[in-house]
Every structure is written in C-alpha cells, then in structure tokens.
Amino acid sequence: MSKTAMGASQKDFESAVNQMKLLKKDPGNEVKLKLYAHYKQATEGPCNTPKPAVFDLINKAKWDAWNALGNLPKETARQNYVDLVSGLSSSSDSSSQVKPEADRKQAGYETLVMTSEDGITKIMLNRPTKMNALTTQMYQEIMLALEAASKDDSTITVLTGNGSYFSSGNDLTNFVISPDELEERARRGAILLRDFVGCFIDFPKPLVAVVNGPAVGISVTILRLFDLVYASDRATFHTPFSHLGQTPEACSSYTFPSLMGPAKAAEMLIFGKKLTAAEACARGLVTEVFPDSTFQKEVWTRLKAYSKLPRNALRISKQMIRNHEKEKLHAINAEESRILQERWQSDECMNAIMNFLSRKAKL
Numbered sequence: 001m002s003k004t005a006m007g008a009s010q011k012d013f014e015s016a017v018n019q020m021k022l023l024k025k026d027p028g029n030e031v032k033l034k035l036y037a038h039y040k041q042a043t044e045g046p047c048n049t050p051k052p053a054v055f056d057l058i059n060k061a062k063w064d065a066w067n068a069l070g071n072l073p074k075e076t077a078r079q080n081y082v083d084l085v086s087g088l089s090s091s092s093d094s095s096s097q098v099k100p101e102a103d104r105k106q107a108g109y110e111t112l113v114m115t116s117e118d119g120i121t122k123i124m125l126n127r128p129t130k131m132n133a134l135t136t137q138m139y140q141e142i143m144l145a146l147e148a149a150s151k152d153d154s155t156i157t158v159l160t161g162n163g164s165y166f167s168s169g170n171d172l173t174n175f176v177i178s179p180d181e182l183e184e185r186a187r188r189g190a191i192l193l194r195d196f197v198g199c200f201i202d203f204p205k206p207l208v209a210v211v212n213g214p215a216v217g218i219s220v221t222i223l224r225l226f227d228l229v230y231a232s233d234r235a236t237f238h239t240p241f242s243h244l245g246q247t248p249e250a251c252s253s254y255t256f257p258s259l260m261g262p263a264k265a266a267e268m269l270i271f272g273k274k275l276t277a278a279e280a281c282a283r284g285l286v287t288e289v290f291p292d293s294t295f296q297k298e299v300w301t302r303l304k305a306y307s308k309l310p311r312n313a314l315r316i317s318k319q320m321i322r323n324h325e326k327e328k329l330h331a332i333n334a335e336e337s338r339i340l341q342e343r344w345q346s347d348e349c350m351n352a353i354m355n356f357l358s359r360k361a362k363l
C-alpha cells in the first residue's frame with residue numbers, strides 16, 4: 001500500500017511540484033488534468049470556484065477534474081500528486097524500461113482511496129460525481145484493496161464512500177456493449193461478481209461498513225457480509241433488482257430471509273422497497289444509526305477505540321462467528337452469479353438498462 005498513515009510530507013509535495021516543471025515529455029491531457037485536480041485539492045481543499053461556462057472547454061475540464069475529487073482529504077491529494085509525479089519521472093528516467101502492470105497498480109488505486117491509520121485500514125469508494133457507482137475496474141480494485149488489508153497490520157477494515165452516496169451499486173454503463181459481445185461479457189461478469197463477493201465471504205478480519213449516504217443494489221446486499229454496519233440517518237437502502245430485470249446477489253437470497261424473515265426480505269429483494277436507515281436497523285441489516293451531523297465523528301471515535309482491542313482475539317472471534325456458513329455462502333454465491341449471467345442476457349434486463357441510460361426512468 002503506498003498511502004501510509006504518514007502520507008507525503010509538504011517537502012515531498014513541493015519537490016514533486018518542482019520536478020513537474022523539469023519534466024521533458026508532455027504527459028498528455030488526462031494526466032495533466034489529474035495533476036491539476038490533485039494540486040488544487042492538496043493546496044486549497046474541495047473545489048471552491050463557480051463552474052465555468054459550457055463553451056469554456058479547458059477551464060470546464062479543469063473544474064470538472066477538481067470537483068470530481070469531492071471531499072478527498074488534502075493529505076491524500078498531496079500523496080496522490082506525489083505518486084503521480086513519481087510515476088511520470090520514473091517512466092521518463094528509464095524510457096526503455098516499461099514498469100510491469102502489477103507494479104504500477106501498487107502505486108495507488110484510481111477509483112478508491114486507501115489509507116491506514118490508528119489500526120484501521122479505510123477503503124473509500126471514490127467516484128462521488130457518479131454516486132460511487134461500481135465500474136468493473138472498481139470491483140477489481142476493491143478486491144485488491146481487501147487482499148492488501150487482509151495482510152496489513154491493521155486490526156479493522158472499513159469500507160465507505162466519498163461524497164453524498166455510499167454507492168449507487170453496479171455502474172449501469174457496465175452493460176454498454178454490442179449484442180455480439182453480450183454472451184462473453186455476461187460470462188466474465190458472473191466470474192467477476194462471484195470472485196468479488198467471495199472476497200467478502202472470506203475476509204478474515206473485522207469488516208465495517210460506514211454507510212455515509214444512500215446505498216443501492218449490491219452495496220446493500222453485500223452489507224450482511226460485514227461485521228458492523230454503521231449508517232448515517234441520511235442513508236437509504238434500495239435493492240431495485242426486479243425493476244432492472246435482475247435478481248439478488250451477494251448471497252442476499254439466503255442472508256436476507258434468514259436475517260429479517262422471508263416476508264420482509266421479499267419486500268426488499270422482489271418488490272424493491274426502499275428502506276430508511278431506521279427501518280434497515282430494525283430489520284437487523286444495520287448495527288446502529290447516527291445523526292448525519294455527528295456521523296463521522298461518532299463512528300470514527302468508536303472505531304478507534306475498537307481498533308485498540310487485542311487484534312488476534314477479534315480476528316478469531318470473527319472467524320468463529322462466520323465459519324459455520326462459509327461453505328454454504330460460497331455455493332449460494334456461485335448459484336446467484338450463474339442466474340444473473342442469464343438475466344443480463346434477457347430482454348427485460350436490457351430494456352431496463354436502456355431506460356436508465358436514456359433517462360426514461362429514474363429508480
């Protein structure tokens with residue numbers, strides 16, 4: 001993990017800024033926008049200027065890039081800037097030496113912010129302007145992040161979202177594919193889904209969801225695989241699978257009925273009833289609800305205290321609670337993924353996605 005508790009110092013940051021001035025090769029517009037956005041975030045914090053007019057293309061692109069960073073902490077932006085510049089410098093230092101993909105990935109995550117501090121590794125979904133909708137890259141990065149967190153020296157791992165949403169679930173543009181690719185993409189999608197959910201089933205340490213805002217689809221169903229779920233009272237819990245011509249995933253076809261009874265589970269998973277945080281808490285899906293105004297403060301104070309408990313005892317107790325049903329969960333996960341593979345190829349599903357993309361329907 002390149003982002004540590006300490007992060008990059010102000011001196012590292014200034015030196016990266018100077019290094020940029022000496023860079024001989026133009027890194028291209030996309031990288032320049034990323035650098036601009038992280039520089040502004042690191043020095044000024046969240047975007048604080050009015051949105052430029054539509055025809056002011058360059059300034060609008062810069063504004064969009066900065067604004068997309070949402071509430072990313074200054075320290076993280078500083079670290080990301082240093083990582084970006086160091087990636088550029090090393091590639092221009094040794095232009096004949098191409099860094100392997102895996103090496104570059106470790107330099108940082110593009111869709112997540114991962115930090116480790118006070119015995120807590122935090123994985124933050126970081127696409128605030130898209131309500132943290134999960135792209136295929138994001139599923140992959142979350143799996144990598146969970147693997148790293150399972151091996152690091154932290155006690156607790158937290159998943160949360162940047163911005164106003166926890167996550168709006170699967171990014172529906174994952175379905176923007178030509179008809180002749182559909183079968184193969186559905187096959188690969190089912191493997192991705194099965195592996196993704198599998199990482200949560202097997203995660204060995206206490207896993208906490210800090211649900212900072214509304215959650216949709218898989219970001220709701222996955223919650224039953226967490227050990228604690230803390231929610232802001234602004235959060236809602238919505239699983240509109242039938243509206244999308246789809247079916248439940250993340251083992252929810254088994255975990256939800258066993259948690260809240262089949263009648264209440266049906267209301268959510270078949271009929272897409274959206275729950276408030278209080279309702280989700282009453283049904284056992286959420287551990288505790290906090291007022292949004294004090295949510296972050298109260299939750300992190302609590303988690304910091306928990307992270308001081310003996311690490312091995314926490315880990316072993318979690319495994320004792322979870323191991324009974326692990327095998328069953330893997331079998332259910334495989335079956336749900338197989339059924340979804342078929343669903344994704346159905347007209348019902350395709351029509352629902354087209355409706356969303358053409359804005360005929362908002363869920």
Ligand SMILES: CCCCCCCCCCC/C=C/C(=O)SCCNC(=O)CCNC(=O)[C@H](O)C(C)(C)COP(=O)(O)OP(=O)(O)OC[C@H]1O[C@@H](n2cnc3c(N)ncnc32)[C@H](O)[C@@H]1OP(=O)(O)O
Nearest residue numbers: 130131133168169170171172173185186189193217218363
């Ligand atoms: C062959 C297929 C292979 C697939 C491989 C997949 C692998 C795993 C699949 C796991 C199965 C998971 C299932 C689910 O999670 S089902 C739930 C899916 N989610 C939704 O249906 C939510 C859709 N979004 C909405 O209804 C609204 O956006 C929302 C209510 C969340 C917010 O509304 P609001 O009006 O407040 O904001 P906007 O709609 O304007 O959103 C802002 C921008 O964000 C984009 N956005 C938000 N959510 C999504 C999303 N889920 N997918 C794609 N894009 C999303 C939205 O379009 C806006 O973008 P623009 O500003 O560019 O317009």
